[in-house]
Amino acid sequence: MAVDVASLVAQAREGRPRAVARLISLVEGASPQLREVMAALAPRCGRAYVVGLTGSPGVGKSTSTSALVTAYRQRGKRVGILAVDPSSPFSGGALLGDRVRMNDHASDPGVYIRSMATRGHLGGLAWAAPQAIRVLDAAGCDVILVETVGVGQSEVEIAAQADTSVVLLAPGMGDGIQAAKAGILEIGDVYVVNKADRDGADATVRELNHMLGLGEARKPGDWRPPVVKTVAARGEGVDEVVAALEKHHGWMEEHGVLAERRAARAAGEIESIAVTALRERMGELSGDKRLPALAERVLSGALDPYTAADELIQSLTEG
Amino acid sequence: MAVDVASLVAQAREGRPRAVARLISLVEGASPQLREVMAALAPRCGRAYVVGLTGSPGVGKSTSTSALVTAYRQRGKRVGILAVDPSSPFSGGALLGDRVRMNDHASDPGVYIRSMATRGHLGGLAWAAPQAIRVLDAAGCDVILVETVGVGQSEVEIAAQADTSVVLLAPGMGDGIQAAKAGILEIGDVYVVNKADRDGADATVRELNHMLGLGEARKPGDWRPPVVKTVAARGEGVDEVVAALEKHHGWMEEHGVLAERRAARAAGEIESIAVTALRERMGELSGDKRLPALAERVLSGALDPYTAADELIQSLTEG
Known part of the structure; x- marks a missing residue:
């Protein structure tokens, strides 16, 4: 079914949610019209700040995403949320079910929420995510939160799509050694220990800080990923996460890292x-x-x- | 470091284990010399019967593989075992550790055992596995068992490399519904319920048979995957597995399925x-x-x- 791309793009540029949703559906369906869509969107892209959120199931990823949305909305930012499911062709859509907490934002015109399955897609996440980000970017989002839904090897892929990568952990389940094994110590720009009211939170923070301190010595001016404690369900610590994100954003701009990362991302795309x-x-x-x-x-x-x-x-x- | 390919290939064709191992290392390392190796091996390939073995950790995969090797050796067959680890670049080599039971066969000149990591490889499993299979094939293996080590989305990929796919389950952990979720009901040609001396084995077999009976009606002559019970650690049921494999092999030859699968595999390669x-x-x-x-x-x-x-x-x- 051919779509009137010009009118859809015009509506998306005005920020109309249904047009945005339909354009992302074209990405998900690998529509042949994407070429036309992307050409029309190109001059409007490149303004949004893209934050990736990863973490094992159970760390409170969608609660944290929702809390971040609230925090950015309070700051007057328009927010796009892309929940990506890069799981196997057989896992089905079940993992996309737990979006309930996002309902808080469903009626807010300054928030776009979109789940996207990339399973079974020829080009996978690396192909689809950047194009969906372009749609949200052109629609005027100031901040785009890219969250993985599900498990597996996706952390690295999501990190590759973001300006800043946030790795979420929870006490007891994502302790330092586990984290090191999973390789997440190599991808986080900001670490968040959520559910920090639980036993073992301080130990997890300590262990993380210890692990992050290992490895090669940092040069002056290098980024040292901060570890922030939150209780996302009550909004505690979320302002500190936003502050850490802003700080990382500023550091990247100052050191040319933002331009570098975006160039690498465009090349990958x-x-x-x-x-x-x-x-x-x-x-x-x-x-x-x-x-x-x-x-x-x-x-x-x-x-x-x-x-x-x-x-x-x-x-x-x-x- | 350049290798004398001609001499290595000649030795591998004679079945010398060290030459076989070195050629598979060239595959693993994506050596530029592979082009020369594959050209030299080409006329000797296409004789081995390739069996894929998949299953969740804990079902007794390596015990079952070992028991199958014993059974095929008793039948005078030369056997190659390729244990593939397609896990994420960060999981490390730990998953390759549990090869202990294979020691039974380490000194048997009719058996080649080789672990291969494909993580971090540009082309991944789809690129590396067929070439390693070619090496074992040209070295004179009658049967090649390709076993995944680790977890994740690899089942489908391994199945794509095999003439016959064996899916292993154990009572309680791989029950029918779980199996259906994981999509393994679509890839198995033969199902094995291992640890069949445990409680719940018969229930698992029943449930599997039930699930396999669902779906679209089969035409006469279609393959109905059998479910075989084993206690691999004691060798029980292993002859029945071999019989099921032979039957599937014969059925594929009779119906042109073997040629079809191999053509698809070569095209994919x-x-x-x-x-x-x-x-x-x-x-x-x-x-x-x-x-x-x-x-x-x-x-x-x-x-x-x-x-x-x-x-x-x-x-x-x-x-």
């Missing part, structure tokens, strides 16, 4: 669109029998897979 | 080598400033990411 396009062309070659013919020759031992890949690339570039 | 090669070229473009220049134009809003991707693909094909 271009690359993943290109790879997806090339894969699609390969899919077409599969339909027109060129790839199956190569496969037959490999199976018979007449051809090795590298030479076959060369021939495949050759076919691609010939169109 | 070619495609993933081609995509990896294209990604490498993109990496080179990143080094020579063409990709960063495109990224800058996207960031400034002068260019949309799709047009940038077009230009990137153009650069690729110009070499």
Whole structure:
């Protein structure tokens, strides 16, 4: 079903929630009209501050996201929330269910909330998230919170999409050693120990601070990720999280890191669109029998897979 | 460090274990010499029967693999075991530790055992596993058991590499509903309920059979995945598993399914080598400033990411 892109984009630029939602649906559905959408949005992009939120199930991710939204709304910011589910094609949509707490913001015209499944998508999260961020950015969001829903290897991918990465932990479940194993110590710009009214919160903060202090020595001016305690359900510590985010934002601007990260992100976005396009062309070659013919020759031992890949690339570039 | 490929390949073809191991290390390390290796191996590939084994941690995967090896050795077959760890770049090598039971076979010259980490690899499991399988195949293995080590989304990927997929469950932990959620009901050709001396084994078998009976009606001649009970640690039921595998193998040959699956696998292998090669070229473009220049134009809003991707693909094909 073709969509009137020009009118949809105009409405999204005015901040109309339904237009924003429909544009993100085009991203989710990998619509061929995205090319037109992105061309129309391009001059309006690049203003939003993108914050990634990751953490294991149970740390209070959606409560924390909701509390951050409240804090930014109090500061007069327009906020977009992108809840991404990069889980396996088989996990189903169940993980997207726990969005209840977000209902607090559902009627606020300054807040866009959108869940997006990327499972089964050819280009996955790396392809879809940046384009959804572009939509929210062009719609006038000042802050975009990108939250993973579900579990797994997504932390690193989400971190790659954000200006600032927030890693959430809770006492007892995300202690330092676990954190180090999961590799999250390498991706957080700000650490939040939520549910800080529980036993063991101070120990978790201490251990985290200790782990963060290990590794190579920092140069003066380097960023030292702060660890903030919150009880997100009661809004406690949330202002401190916002302050830590602002500080990181300022530090990145001062040291040219923001421009660097955004350049890397744009390069990754271009690359993943290109790879997806090339894969699609390969899919077409599969339909027109060129790839199956190569496969037959490999199976018979007449051809090795590298030479076959060369021939495949050759076919691609010939169109 | 360049390797004398011709001599290594000659030794591997004679079945020398160290040569086999070194060739798989070249795969693991994504050596540029692989092109030469695969060209030399091509005429000798395509004879092995490839069996994938998946299942959650705790179902007794490595015990079952070991028991299968014993059974195939009793039948005079040469066996290759590829234990693949497709886990995240951060999980480390710890998951590869539990190979102890395989020691039973370590001194048997008719058995090749090899762990392979694919984490952090550009092309991942889809790129590396087929090439490692080629090495074992050319070395004269009659049967190759591909086992995942670790957890996560790998089941589907491993299934895509195998002629026959075995899904392992244990009573209580992998009951039918869980299985359906995890999507494994769509990938198994043979189901094994291991630890069948435990309570609940019969219930698990019943539930599995029930779940497998749901879904669309089968046509006459369609494959109905059998459910086999084992106590792998005592070798009980293992002959029945081998019988189920042979039956599935025969059914696939009779119905042209084996040729179909292998053609799809070869096509996937070619495609993933081609995509990896294209990604490498993109990496080179990143080094020579063409990709960063495109990224800058996207960031400034002068260019949309799709047009940038077009230009990137153009650069690729110009070499």
